[in-house]
Amino acid sequence: MSVTPLRALPIDELRQRTSTKWRKYGEDVLPFFVAETDYALAPAITEVLTRAVRLGDTGYTPPEPGVREAFVGFAERRWGWKVDPSHVFWTGDVMMGVVEILRRVIEPGDRVVVMPPVYPPFYDTVEEAGGVVDRVPLIETADGWEIDLLGVEAALAGGARAVLLCNPHNPTGTVHSRQTLAALADIAEGFGATVISDEIHGPLAYAQRPFTPFLSASDSAGRVGYAVTSASKTFNLAGLKCAVMVAGGDTQAKELRALPWEVEWRTGLFGALSNVAAYSADSDEWLASLLAALDANRMLLADLLAEHLPQARYLPPDAGFLAWVDLSAYGWGENPAVKVLRDAKVALHHGPLFGTEGKGYVRINFGCDPDLLREAVERVGALARS
Known part of the structure; x- marks a missing residue:
């Protein structure tokens, strides 16, 4: 059609x-x-925000804004990814989520792998969390860019404690294959390292190269990983603060529950309302x-x-x-x-x-x-x- x-x-x-x-x-x-x-904006988003303004619904974000349920439904419809609802949390934006997770999984001075060329705030986020950037550039090939798995392995063998993944990658637009993501997860698990995957561009993958959420790539990905995403890039909602943090398993979910309560409170009400509308089937x-x-x-x-x-x-x-x-x-x-x-x-x-x-x-x-x-x-x- x-x-x-x-x-x-x-x-x-x-x-x-x-x-x-x-x-x-x-x-x-x-x-x-x-x-x-x-x-x-998508009509469903315009409708929910217009109603909120008309009602003066401009207060604090409620404890259960519906973000969890909306994202779980979207992930299954879009990618066939069945997310455990108890593994879904929310905050103000993707980089907020990344820095808070990093603070839970690294110690000050630990090295964190990033894969340049990459979204500039990745560098600042690692430093904000007390880490040190460990650069493992993407490999450019005739067909595009690829993760340097051997380079990541060497960095982890040398003491790096986490990998900050951009999936799909910004700025190259690379959608990493399921096989590559699974291999990355295996390497991280072998060194007891954590992978945090920024997946904000995931809904914008074209049909020729379907998107694979990192946590769905393999069992090991679920054991080592977190994902942070938002409807903001796809639906142009950057000014309305809301992002989703997804734990790969119960262990990671425990870490997310232990985050300061303020992390969740940073979510804007309009951000939550608009993300719920964006993730609904209506959009x-x-x-x-x-x-x-x-x-x-x-x-x-x-x-x-x-x-x-x-x-x-x-x-x-x-x-x-x-x-x-x-x-x-x-x-x-x-x-x-x-x-x-x-x-x-x-x-x-x-x-x-x-x-x-x-x-x-x-x-x-x-x-x-x-x-x-x-x-x-x-x-x-x-x-x-x-």
Whole structure:
């Protein structure tokens, strides 16, 4: 059955938004840097938030906001993953969850494996938890990026106590295979290490490479792991604070129950309401339309780059709306986003912020109107020809 792609909102309407994407730069700049999308909210979310505002339902988040049940239902519908409800907890956002779990599983000074190029807050989160970043870069192949399992094994053998996994990976958009995730879990279990998987982009995996939740990859993954996720990236809810923490087993669930009560209280009421609506079956049709739009845009970007920036290197992501693009052939320095912003008035995310492996790269948000994406690439292409 064909799905009608979701249409982005008009730019004059988008410029009325007050979020970071539309307020950091002036109206002469096209914003493609931060991970906010340009679509109207899913109707179920608009309905629940509108009702809350009308009622003045703006108080504290209740002890049982429905997040647990909604996520359990979504995980089973979407991925066939049967999550034990007693293993599900919630907090304000994914990085809050990650840092609180890290505080439970490492001691100050312990090393934590991260896999650059990776979402910049990963580095800060490890340090906030008292850990030390242990870099094990992804391996780039002709077909994309892969986890360096031998590198992870060496890091754990050298004393690292935890692995911070990005699944799907940001910024490359890599969906790690079940086999790779199971192998990672086996390695971690062999060294008594913990794996914490950030799975915020999981609902945005395309059909060609289905998403595997880490905790479902194998029995050993359940024994060593935690997952932290949210509807916020898929449904554009970053300003409404709510994330889900999932324990791989009873032992991890005990650790999550032992977290300070404030960790749960950081969840915003609007965040909880909107996550419940997002995870409900009422939002499944909207999500299918979103994926159809993003799927078309990720391939459109490949065509646009081939036409206007033929020396750029880009592999369409397996998941998400973020493109990892190598512009180093154009000689615009280690951080080409600086020149692109200054001279083309297009704001892209700075590649080096993702690690030294990001030198010469930019990250482009293609969760937008195709014509806006076309205009942005044309502007950068003109800069390359000048």
